[in-house]
Amino acid sequence: MDSCVIPLRHGGLSLVQTTDFFYPLVEDPYMMGRIACANVLSDLYAMGITECDNMLMLLSISQKMNEKEREQVMPLMMKGFRDAAEEGGTSVTGGQTVINPWIIIGGVASVVCQPSDFIMPDSAVPGDVLVLTKPLGTQVAVNAHQWMDIPEKWNKIKLVITKEEVEHAYQEAMLNMATLNHTAAALMHKFNAHAATDITGFGIIGHACNLAQQQRNDVAFVIHNLPIIAKMAAVSKACGNLFGLLQGTSSETSGGLLICLPREQAARFCAEMKSSRLGFSGALGQDGGPGDGQQAWIIGIVEKGNRCARIIDKPRIIEVPYRGSVIGTQESSNNNASPHEVQLT
């Protein structure tokens, strides 16, 4: 499970908590702080938990940074983390900081709640559909962005993408990683979700397999559609499928939730995601509001099976356009059907 659930000695309550820490992967310290916080909270959100009682921050400062660099970078990173925590309705009250060769950022999220507050991720049934709440491809976008400065790497992908597009894909990845899965967690209750997990280091197929193995019923997850940040599928192919993006093994950071929903609820779930206020409303300089929400996609189905997950041969690639830019929005829109129109072939 994404979080541990500890029965307490008091009135049927449980302590649910999770921890995560990792190394910076974007250049903007403030955004890195937000991403780290979103990534920690995501493990609670994957269980349908929408409240968090407390967060601790785990930090290491790199010994290779001089005093000035530390003073510039670390407060921004901490502010990003705190701001995201506040957006999630919680706050950071403690933590630990050490000196280390590499920068580390992460945290702990804890909540004490009643059984009705969380959804045990074990109740998928044949006939459910699989919904994904953020596009894939964050690792490819982050790497492509680094490769712009490395000619031998850049030469491999420059035929399929421009530098401007890489910049936009990187921004898009950063926004997605910094977005809390809070709305999705709340809607899991409203639309009777049967199980969910969040997509992170093991890629969508790794986490789908893991979720399938936890099911009480004999089910298998079959993924038909892969929503991917625009052009990242082409980049992945151009560099010899280095990441396994189309096989679902490409690592994601602070990815979306993969949710098993009753078929009749899924389209409405996606519609409400879209009409909700954008979690990280400041990101696009907008105030949120109807239509500014997050996109979600029906990407597969739950069949009878032996607790495994697979992607079909030749899955449909949904090119997810960059927000806050025109690049990709028109060209890709052929592929970018609205969620309830997506056909499961």
Next chain:
Amino acid sequence: MDSCVIPLRHGGLSLVQTTDFFYPLVEDPYMMGRIACANVLSDLYAMGITECDNMLMLLSISQKMNEKEREQVMPLMMKGFRDAAEEGGTSVTGGQTVINPWIIIGGVASVVCQPSDFIMPDSAVPGDVLVLTKPLGTQVAVNAHQWMDIPEKWNKIKLVITKEEVEHAYQEAMLNMATLNHTAAALMHKFNAHAATDITGFGIIGHACNLAQQQRNDVAFVIHNLPIIAKMAAVSKACGNLFGLLQGTSSETSGGLLICLPREQAARFCAEMKSSRLGFSGALGQDGGPGDGQQAWIIGIVEKGNRCARIIDKPRIIEVPYRGSVIGTQESSNNNASPHEVQLT
């Protein structure tokens, strides 16, 4: 405070939690795991909390270790951590592991409890006495042990200590660091402690100052006696007082609790510490039992003052003998008065 205390939405309960992580400082991976766990739990014990609902383990494996080294070292470290957690009546149910240049070990301890379960560390009054539950000098002992292999370092201290004594001091430090402050936490309730903290990275004076600043009454802490692992005061002096051990600034790892107790309770507190079963009973190959407990010392007094702490000029050094060995036990016993005989000059 050593832990954060978060009021919950349920029935007057609070979530108390803490996190700590650091780098190995002893060579034995199993003992290192125990020390890391004792160090994390110590922040709860300092608040008089004797139960822990859940622990998470934070680990990084060094990228410089080969596969064989990893397989030998990391499971032992994890076992030490888990064994100490079990001894503390709790268990480890989650965590995170990453690869890093340096090994990291630490954890998170959380408990949901009622107000009566913890003692807010803010109620010291003039007339209280200060009790310390482990001797000082862990940093000096660990460093001296490393210096045995570095001639230019060893030459500085070899006139005041033998290699055999260093080995015993190191073992003693390791045992102390691996001992849970659980008994002390339980006795804080029984003997009506007014405030406490645990002694770690800032040394006894740093933590005493910190505790003094949190007091509601106008008090000052005055330390008269310094219980120190035998010979470590001499080693500290011989190397030019590098650590500030006698000034109270020498860093400790998983140190004892510094507790403000009503004067009339302190001697009985120390006596019950001594007669309790030793927390880490396996350490000496003994089964615990009366008289195998932990020593504690009355080290100072609480006066009227402006929320500061100080060590008197020429404090009395209490040479704490090595357990499980004869070295130091006789020679030092002149100085090693039983706790209720210690005079506050």
